[in-house]
Amino acid sequence: MRAVARRVLSVGAVLGVVAAGVVVATPAWAANGTVSGCVVDKNNAPIAGLTIGVYQAIETLPPDPVHPNDLYQRIGINAVGSETMAGVANPTTGANGCFSAALPNGQYDFAYLDFVTRSTPRYGLSWYAGAAGGLASQGTATPTVLPRIDATAVTVSQNVAIQLGTAKLQDAVSLSGVLTGRLAGFPRDRGGVVLYTDVHKVVMNTGYYAFPDTGSNGQYTIGGVPGVDANGNPIQYRVRFVDRRHGWPTDFLYGPNGGVQTELSNDDGPFLGFDNHGTDYPFDDTWVAGVTPVTLPTGPLNFSLPGVPTQITAFTSSSTSPAAGGSVTLSATVVRTDQDWNNLSQSPPGRVGFYDGTTLLGTSALATGRATYTASLPSGAHSLSARYLGEVNATTLAYTRDEYAPSTNSNAVTVTWGGGSGTSASTTTLASNPTSLARGGSFTLTATVGKAAGTPTGTVTFSATAPGSTSSFSLGSAALNTSGVATLTVNSGTSPAGSYTVAASYGGDATTTGSTATPITVTLTNGTTTTAATTTTLAASATSVTSGTAVTFTATVASSGGTPTGTVTFRDGSTTIGAGTLSGGTATFTTSALAVGSHSITAAYGGTTGYAASTSAARTVTVTSGGGTTSASTTTLTATPASLPRGGSFTLTATVSRAAGGTATGTVTFTAVAPGGYTFTLGTAALNASGVATLTINSGTSPAGTYTQRAAYGGNSTTSASTSGGTVTVTLT
Incomplete structure (x- = not known):
């Protein structure tokens, strides 16, 4: 994230030698020039004991290597960062309010800092903004500004004495308040607070000098800023709050209704709290609606930060067809959105709830991103899922901290208890065609399920593990056909090149146990594929x-x-x-x-x-007709949900009705049209006793966009075929 990091400046370097009422910095080198100036308060009285900060001109810093096209090094995010100090002993003003510093040749920014050695600053921060070569006389009034980016870089050269003139400072005011969590109101420690006067123009922030981040009580205080400008007009500040542990999920600008979130990632350009009008130049920005200005002094400015979003990335059951009275082990993997998903040591603490439908079976504590739970349920089919609950009490499930937000429920896994003595073992084999292909191409997975007698029914779930990862992701599922074969065609899209471990798991049915195929490898390359005509x-x-x-x-x-x-x-x-x-x-x-x-x-x-x-x-x-009577049919289609994040699942429901009455039988084929315009088959499903067919699809790594869904009923001996009408879409975000 781009919020300022914690910096500490050693205040032991600000001491100098007092001579004739002027504190002169003692250099450790042969100086090439001198800079002097004076400081007075709003009543023109000299200010003694004020620290003068001497910094390398911020314009000389190299561009940010992470954002080479952005000017974040120049816009003053690190307003008084120690990494740009000039490496000299900062002078302080004497009894007459004046100072003098001997400096080597170079360019420097000068700041008037009263908060370096004082827990309660007397005067607000200002930066010198006069001429680069100084002013004509020491008594000339010095233009000053609040944001460092507006400061003037003063050029010091051989044997030249530069006068910065007399700067007038306004009294200091402060801003304080408490940062809490939005879920349950717990204090948010490591909270950072930043003050702006304009878009990208930082004046002060916690993390420097006497203004630390919030502690265990969530309290913060920022002092050393003026409440009025040189003309006595109130200054309007914008305030930014962020949990420094997490960055963008908890990075907000003050405003009503929870404020305005700033950036979504390090690569998204200027903050979302600002409107950049389509230009890369940050000074062409304005504040977006909802960012509220604050005039100081004011009462406590409290703010609540949302919990960091979380997600269940994997949910499995050790068996999908246990015997009556048997048990299964459920396992859930939890991550937070701002972590490396391949490093589960970064996963949040807390507890996971395990559900049968909407009924909570129990909870289990997370350990390195995973939680397990043993379930034994009555005979029959049960739709099991998991949900991260947050950091909650194991008994009452009340929040003990609210740093992390609960997740949505995972994809459901159907587990059927009570196969009885007639249950037969199954075997699953898996093949891919092809096993090596260029990125962006498609491959077809074929799972064949066998048993000692008869043909299995049910569903096969396909998953993959990316190169270098220990966590798998779902590719989708497919129903077994009458030969015990399930196929799934996968488009690799923009997935990275490398070897992916692909697995297939058969869930079993009432008379057949589940089984898992030996994993295979599918390799994506960066090359191109030669296509032969057919x-x-x-x-x-x-x-x-x-x-x-x-x-x-x-x-x-x-x-x-x-x-x-x-x-x-x-x-x-x-x-x-x-x-x-x-x-x-x-x-x-x-x-x-x-x-x-x-x-x-x-x-x-x-x-x-x-x-x-x-x-x-x-x-x-x-x-x-052959003497029989054929009835026309109508097929209607719905999709739930109609909008979901990539990687989530949605359910298609096709309902077939007959004009002549009665219930249609047969099969419905579901297809989709991708945003790019090509059509692909999602799968087939048989109509149940109510003339309804359903198919649940996992979107896997499919690209974001809107997909048009269709359902085609094939008809039977007494019912004509029909295709769903209208436009039914599913949008992946």
């Missing part, structure tokens, strides 16, 4: 059938570059009716759900690393 042809087992008769479509994808792999999507017009995975260059799809009428069927190969997409010519299939 051709797709489509064949149908029949081109004229009666309603309810199965038709098998076979797509063949060929390329001069080899045998393509990946997925083929089958469409009836523009409606997706199914998909198949290529094996040996062919993919099949069988359906008996085509409605009565003429259907123009195409097969679209989506492409993969090394092979371009292609679409077949249309094949016409005619379906006759």
Whole structure:
């Protein structure tokens, strides 16, 4: 963050030698020139014992290497920072209010500091702002300014005596108050306070000299600033509050309704408390609405800082199908938004609550970012999740500190107790096509689940661990098809290059235990991928059938570059009716759900690393009634939530109704159109007894933006197919 850091100036260096009522600094070198001046109060009386700060001209500092295009080194954020001192003994004024300093050649900023050796400053801080070569006489009134950036750099040269004239200082005022937490009102220690007179123009802050950051009681005091300017007009200050441990999550400018947050990260440019009108030059800024000016002196200025946001990055269960009466171990990983997510030693302390639906099962204390809880629940399916509660009492759950905000609930994991003696063990294998690809490309994960007898049902969850990380993130989930196979196509987007460890976990069903595949590696490279052209042809087992008769479509994808792999999507017009995975260059799809009428069927190969997409010519299939009655259908779609952060999950719900009454059966295919305009399949789900199909999607590392969602019902022997209308969107932030 850009708030000032704690600096300490040794006050032992301010002592000098008194001669003829003037305190003269004693240099440790051969001086090249002298600078002298006098200081009076508002009534023109001499000020004795005032420290004169001698600083290297701040304009000579190198640019900030983290922000090379910003002028933060020049705008005076470190208003009186010791790192820019000139390395000389600072002079003090004598009984006549005057001083003199012998200095080597160079440029210097001069400050009038009454707070260096005094716990209660008499006069407010000012900086010399006269001519760079000094004034004509010692008695000439000296222009002074409050922010250092407006100070004049005085040039000292060989054997030249420079007079800074007489500076008039105003009485000092102070600002004090208490910083607390916004959640429960606990004092916030290590709180920093900064005073501005204008955008980016710092006058004073805690952390220097006699004005420390807030302590355990949350109290702060800043003194040594004037309440009025040289003409006696009140000065308006803006006040900035920040928890120095955390920076941007707790960095605010004073104002109503919680103030105005400043920057979001070190790379976002000028503070959000300021409006820069689209320019990089910081002096073209103005205060944004809601930043409230303060005139000193005033009563205590108290402020509450929000808790640092937190997040559950991983939630797992040791089993998703324990036996009746058995137990599972739930594990949650917690981070704060401003930490390195690969370093869990930075995670907050506190407790995690574990939930069955909305019912709190119990809590557990965090240890190095992780908390575990053992659960044993009645037979049946339970939707389990976790939530970071903050630093709370283990019994009452009341806050003991409020530095960290509670998180939202994690993604839910369904655990089904009570498989009984008929429960069969399962095995899960995982494959990726391809296993190495250029960044931005897509790869398809295929999980195959087997058991001793029969075909498993349920869902497979896919996850990945980034290079150098110990924490995994979800890629998404997919339902098993009738062959016990689940597939998920992942777009790598802007993920960094490197080798990712990919895992697949099958959650089990009422008669099948869960299982986890041996992890595999998928490598993203910085290179480019050569794409070979493909051709797709489509064949149908029949081109004229009666309603309810199965038709098998076979797509063949060929390329001069080899045998393509990946997925083929089958469409009836523009409606997706199914998909198949290529094996040996062919993919099949069988359906008996085509409605009565003429259907123009195409097969679209989506492409993969090394092979371009292609679409077949249309094949016409005619379906006759065969004496039966076919009802039209209507499909409606909703998405919950409609807006969520990247990495979160949302649920699509498709409801299919029949014009002739009754309940539709069959399958709904869900697709999405990305912000870039391309369409991809999210998955399929069967209609339940109410004609409703749901699919929960984890957004993983998908880019931020608005995605258009669609649902296509494939129909059955008595119900025609239909596609959701209107515009249903999900926005990732």
